Amino acid sequence: MDRMKxxxxxxxxxxxxxxxxxxxxxxxxxxxxxxxxxxxxVDAEVALNQLKSAYWGYRSYRAELLPxxxxxxxxxxxxxQYSSYMNSEGSYTFVPNNYLQMQGExxxxxxxxxxxxxxxxxxxxxxxxxxxxxxxxxxxxxPVAITLNQPIFGVNHIKWDRKIEPVRYEEAKxxxxxxxxxxxxxAIQYYFALLMARENYAIARQNLEQAERLYExxxxxxxxxxxxxxxxxxxxxxxxxxxxxxTDCESNLxxxxxxxxxxxxxxxxxxxxxxxxxxxxxVHIVYDDAYEKAMxxxxxxxxxxxxxxxxxxxVARAKGAQREINLFAQIGYTGxxxxxxxxxxxxxxxxxxxxxxxxxxxxxxxxxxxxKVAESNRxxxxxxxxxxxxxxxxxxxxxxxxxxxxxxxxxxxxxxxEIAAQRYATNVETFLIGKISTLDLxxxxxxxxxxxxxxxxxxxxxxxxxxxxxSITLWDYQRNSAIEFDDMxxxx
Numbered sequence: 354m355d356r357m358k359x360x361x362x363x364x365x366x367x368x369x370x371x372x373x374x375x376x377x378x379x380x381x382x383x384x385x386x387x388x389x390x391x392x393x394x395v396d397a398e399v400a401l402n403q404l405k406s407a408y409w410g411y412r413s414y415r416a417e418l419l420p421x422x423x424x425x426x427x428x429x430x431x432x433x434q435y436s437s438y439m440n441s442e443g444s445y446t447f448v449p450n451n452y453l454q455m456q457g458e459x460x461x462x463x464x465x466x467x468x469x470x471x472x473x474x475x476x477x478x479x480x481x482x483x484x485x486x487x488x489x490x491x492x493x494x495x496p497v498a499i500t501l502n503q504p505i506f507g508v509n510h511i512k513w514d515r516k517i518e519p520v521r522y523e524e525a526k527x528x529x530x531x532x533x534x535x536x537x538x539x540a541i542q543y544y545f546a547l548l549m550a551r552e553n554y555a556i557a558r559q560n561l562e563q564a565e566r567l568y569e570x571x572x573x574x575x576x577x578x579x580x581x582x583x584x585x586x587x588x589x590x591x592x593x594x595x596x597x598x599x600t601d602c603e604s605n606l607x608x609x610x611x612x613x614x615x616x617x618x619x620x621x622x623x624x625x626x627x628x629x630x631x632x633x634x635x636v637h638i639v640y641d642d643a644y645e646k647a648m649x650x651x652x653x654x655x656x657x658x659x660x661x662x663x664x665x666x667x668v669a670r671a672k673g674a675q676r677e678i679n680l681f682a683q684i685g686y687t688g689x690x691x692x693x694x695x696x697x698x699x700x701x702x703x704x705x706x707x708x709x710x711x712x713x714x715x716x717x718x719x720x721x722x723x724x725k726v727a728e729s730n731r732x733x734x735x736x737x738x739x740x741x742x743x744x745x746x747x748x749x750x751x752x753x754x755x756x757x758x759x760x761x762x763x764x765x766x767x768x769x770x771e772i773a774a775q776r777y778a779t780n781v782e783t784f785l786i787g788k789i790s791t792l793d794l795x796x797x798x799x800x801x802x803x804x805x806x807x808x809x810x811x812x813x814x815x816x817x818x819x820x821x822x823x824s825i826t827l828w829d830y831q832r833n834s835a836i837e838f839d840d841m842x843x844x845x
Contacts, residue, residue: 546609
């Protein structure tokens with residue numbers, strides 16, 4: 354019975370071991386890798402968090418344009434203390450003070466974006482109870498009061514925010530779309546690194562098998578005296594080199610699988626079978642059209658506009674600081690009585706008008722200097738914007754030209770790969786019948802391997818250029834539509 358039990362355990366362990374070893378690899382195409390990178394990669398998460406930060410900053414700005422309703426109160430404030438008191442003769446004494454106080458105020462404030470001022474409406478009630486001997490109550494009410502706080506000649510911050518903040522948020526949305534396209538570009542880089550590592554591994558394995566076969570044939574030929582000892586040694590050297598290449602390629606393959614799994618947030622023990630993306634889009638891109646789309650959609654144009662607006666704002670702010678005048682006005686009614694209801698009868702006017710100003714008489718040119726600095730910075734920004742626009746258009750032109758040539762390069766590389774593979778197969782058969790030397794055979798093998806790697810590299814360049822142009826123009830050329838922003842991503 355125990356022997357049977359141990360046998361069953363042994364069989365289960367074998368099944369588990371073979372199940373792990375024989376786990377099906379994950380077949381992953383390039384579009385699937387890109388789609389997973391957009392949702393699961395750390396880069397995508399960073400881009401989303403940056404967008405959320407910009408979104409809530411924009412929401413805060415929008416909230417400043419809406420009325421704010423607030424309630425403030427003190428319930429209660431009790432004090433029992435001595436306070437200094439000066440009598441009519443000018444001498445001081447200390448008198449006891451024992452009272453209870455409560456107050457509340459409800460207000461609504463609204464920023465005036467046209468003038469940069471603030472208007473508020475508030476109502477309040479104060480309750481005061483004198484404690485101790487002769488205790489009594491006292492109420493003071495302000496049923497309604499309207500207050501205006503208006504800076505004059507100063508910069509209108511709200512007006513400038515209405516110009517800058519929407520542009521800043523549009524820039525953030527465009528940056529998010531570009532960042533998601535950059536995530537796709539990173540996925541392409543990791544994917545093709547794995548693809549190239551797998552191709553190198555396949556080449557190394559094929560070369561090792563071929564080297565073992567040729568070495569065995571070479572030994573037989575040497576025994577028959579049909580090849581020289583030098584050729585036999587060359588075959589043995591090829592075999593040793595093939596084993597070394599096989600070991601290096603296997604290690605590099607595992608490293609690239611690990612990197613792609615990490616980037617796509619897959620289990621690190623996942624075995625990925627990358628598929629060569631042979632179906633490339635036949636899309637023709639013209640520079641003028643790409644530049645027009647980039648100026649309409651890309652974060653660059655919005656960023657340059659924001660830089661210009663911020664520079665103009667700093668100039669306006671420096672000029673407004675040369676003279677500061679502030680108007681404060683309040684009108685309303687107030688009432689006071691020992692009874693609560695009496696505090697709302699026999700109301701009296703409550704008016705405050707105050708104009709404060711600050712005009713520098715002698716500041717040794719400090720404020721004027723601040724204006725000149727702001728104006729100089731604005732000119733600097735204008736120059737930088739022109740320079741950035743030139744660099745942007747030049748880089749886009751080069752990228753479009755590279756993409757335009759890449760399809761032809763890809764077709765050429767594909768045909769070269771086919772020819773090199775056929776040539777090497779023919780040379781192997783020719784070598785076996787002794788009509789070519791080992792040097793010719795090695796040369797055809799090297800050319801075959803180089804052609805295969807170059808074909809994969811040309812595929813990589815094509816997809817890289819294509820998605821880089823998508824990232825800049827924010828245009829899906831296969832669907833012929835703009836890459837649109839989905840508001841639902843913010844709620845994730």
